[in-house]
Every structure is written in C-alpha cells, then in structure tokens.
Amino acid sequence: MKISIRSVLDYTIDGIADLLVQVEAAEMPHQAVRNARFDPGVTEHFSRISAEDGIGTRVWLRSAERLNCTYTAEVEVSRRREDITTMAQDPVHKLPHEAVRYLMASRYCPSDEFQSFVGAEFGSLSGGACIKAMSDWIEDCLSYVPGSSHAGTTALDTFVQRRGICRDYAHLLISLARASAIPARMVSAYGPEVTPMDFHAVVEVWLDGGWRLVDPSGMSAPDRLAIIGVGRDAADIAFLTSYGFVTLQEQVVDVTETA
Template sequence: MKLRVRAELAYRFDPPTDAIYKIHAAHWPGQHILAETLAFDPPVSFQEDEDAEFGARTLRAHMAGEVSLTYEATVENGRLQGLPANVSQHDWGDLPAEALIYLSPSRYCPSDQFGRFVTRQFGETTGGERVLAILDWISANIDYEHGVSDTETTAARTFIDRAGVCRDFTHLGITLCRASGIPARAISAYAHQLTPPDFHAVFEVWLDGGWWLIDPTGLAPVEGLVRIACGRDAADIAFLTTQDRCEMVRQKVTVELAED
C-alpha cells in the first residue's frame, strides 16, 4: 500500500533543552520510502542517526523557544496482513537471539506478574490462537478512554483501571504475550484510517519464524501501518523525548492513500 504521511509538531522549549525526535518512517525491510522532506522553523542544527537493525531513525537537537518541525513522506509499506490463528509458537531454544530481549519484563510491561493470570485465562491455547485470545480479552475488558492514564502508567495499572489509550492497550498486550512465553515488542507507527489521526502505538509478536504486527485497539487496519520505531515499550519509541520540560503549541498527523 502506498501512503503519504505528514507530521507537524510545534513545541515551546523554555528553558532550552536537548531533544530527541522519532518521527521518520523507518528503513524497515519491506517498507520503502519513495520521497520525504523535513523542515524546521526556525532552522535548527540537528544530528540524524539510524538504527542498524530496524532502520529506525532519530533526530537530536538542542531546542530553544518555539520550534516547528514538519515531516512528510510517501511510503510503500509492503503487503502487511493480520495474524492467523494457526501460526506456531517457538520453544525458547529455537528463538533467534534478537527476540530474546522481548521475553523479559520492561519498565511499562511487568510480564513477570501475569504468569498465573494467562495460564488461568487462556488455558491450553498457544501461538496465534493465544495472541488472538489475548486481543479478544483486551477488547472485552479494556475501554479506550483518554485521561485515565499518563506517561507513568504501566500495564499493571491498566489491568486494574480497565481503561487507557493506544500505548496502554499495547503495553497490556505485550505484557500478556511475554507472560505467555511469546516475544513481543512495541512499535510506533503512522496509521491509515485512525480517527482522530495521531501517532499510533501497536506491537509485534514473534511466531512461526517471523514478526507479526498487531493493533490491540482495533482502531486501524494492520495493512495501513507505517513503522517508525521499535523497542521494549513506550520508553524506547516516544516521538519526542526531552531532557527538560516542553509545551505543545500544536500537533497534527495525517495519513492518506497516495496516488500511483
């Protein structure tokens, strides 16, 4: 699918502070960037880095005052598909080394606290069937609601509150998958048909020899996702991280089908 993505972020940095942006479409296998532009207003001197494993890119800069960043890209995201129930789960000894870190608890995903729950709730299911059962449970038990969570909310808190936004759904999905012995990692993305448009948090699971994209909110089709960054949880994939405080002036994200 060919998609045109655009992000405009205007923030006020007072006092001046160092900042890291993760808003570029990634140079991911199967995802091709056909064209892109980046502009700062006023102009800012920045450093761009690219992750060798995922092709995820970051911008680093020292920001002062009100600064607007506009990023646009046309991306061919390949042929993404939803997770089938019949894909198999691997024994840990058969996993690739890159997947092992995504079995462990992380800052927002305390999977070591949910072993008993997943055993009782999801019974004898494994692999794709287990992941789909987890998604069904999240859909039935967690409300999508703004204002319930904040940047410190963990999956354990979401499990208690039974409400949250995309990052909370993703953290809970990752947590329950890891507690089931399935590697799971957080993905930030541009999402076609997401309403209202925004940066979107989803996740991937390693099953049947590959990574499968999952949107635990069900708000955007997997086929219309453009990957930005990848990590253990939201701490690794935030679109903006600053050393000191900052204030949002305006922010707008759009994702549209691009004409051939």
C-alpha cells in the same frame, strides 16, 4: 496501499533543550518511503542516529526557545495481512538473540505480574491462537478513552482500570504475550484509520521465526500501517524525548490513503 503523512511538533522550550525526535517512517522491507522531508525548524544542532533494532532513525536536535518541526512523506505499504492463529511459538531455548530481550519485563510492561492470569485465562492456548485470544480479550474488555491515562501508566494500571489509549492496549498485550513466553515488542506507526488521528502504537510478536504485527485496539491492520520504529515499550518509541523543559503548543498528525 499508498498513504500520505504529515506530522507537526510545536513546543516552547524553557531555555535550551536537547531533543530526540522519532517521527519518520522507516525504510524497511514491505514499505517504501518517498518524497520524505523533515524540517527541524531553527536549531543549533541536527544529526540522525539509528533507532532500536536498526529500524528507522532518530533525530537529535538542540534548540532554544522553540521546537517547530514538520515531517511529510509518502509511503507505499506492501506488507500482507497474515492469519496468525495457525502460527506456532518458537521454543524459548531456540529463540534468536533479536527476540530474547523482548521476553523480559520492562518499565511499562511488568509481564511477570501477569503469569497467573495468563495461565488461568489462556493456559490452554499457544502461539498465534493465544495471541489472537489475548488481543480479542483486550479489545472486548477495555474501553478506548482518550485522556484516561498518562505518561506513567503501566500495563498493570491499564489491566485494573480497564481503559486507556493505543499505547495502553499495546503495553497490555506485550505483557500478556511475554508472560506466556512469546517475545513481544512495541511498534510506533502511522495509520489512516486511527481515531482520533495520532501517532499509533501496536505490537509485534515473535511467531514462526519472525515478527508479526497485531493491533489490539482493532483500529488498523498490518497492510495499512507505516512503521516508524520499535522497542521494549513506549520509552523506546517516543516521538519526542526532551532533555530540558518543553511545553506543547500544537501537535498535528494527518495520515490519508492516496491510492
């Protein structure tokens, strides 16, 4: 599948701010990025650094008064859709170093708070069958309500309120998976079916010795997503992290299938 991407970040800045931007689709297996262009606008500093786990890049900008950057690209996705229900979870003592950190609770994913619930609700399941049941439970029990959460909302908040947006759905699945000793990390991505169109958050879980994509919101599938980056939770994959005061003027995400 081929998709065309355009994203715009337009913010006013109170004085000068250092900005960490992560909006570029990652060059990685199963997705090829072509005709990519990142225009940072007027800036005092521009540099790229590697993102989490070496997947994708972040851009450091130092700007005064205004951030107005645009990213465009075409991405060919060759990732296959997999049936995870037959996949086994790796024994904890055999997990490789790249998966171990994603067993741990993190800022937005207090997985230790979910162990009793996971044992009662999903204790008879393991591996991919357990993840599928968790994802289905989230999709069935939560309502997708834009504006119902905020930057400080955790998975525990979402579990209680039973509503949220894609990042909240992802945080909850990550927490449930980690509570059952399955490594899980958050993924930022572009997808043409995302409604309303925005930067999308999904989940990767470690099954059968590798990372497998799951979207608990049900809006996308692994073969229809262009990955931007990965991390422990939303703090690691934010499209914009500001060290200074900024105010949103306009934000545009436009993703369309081209072939």
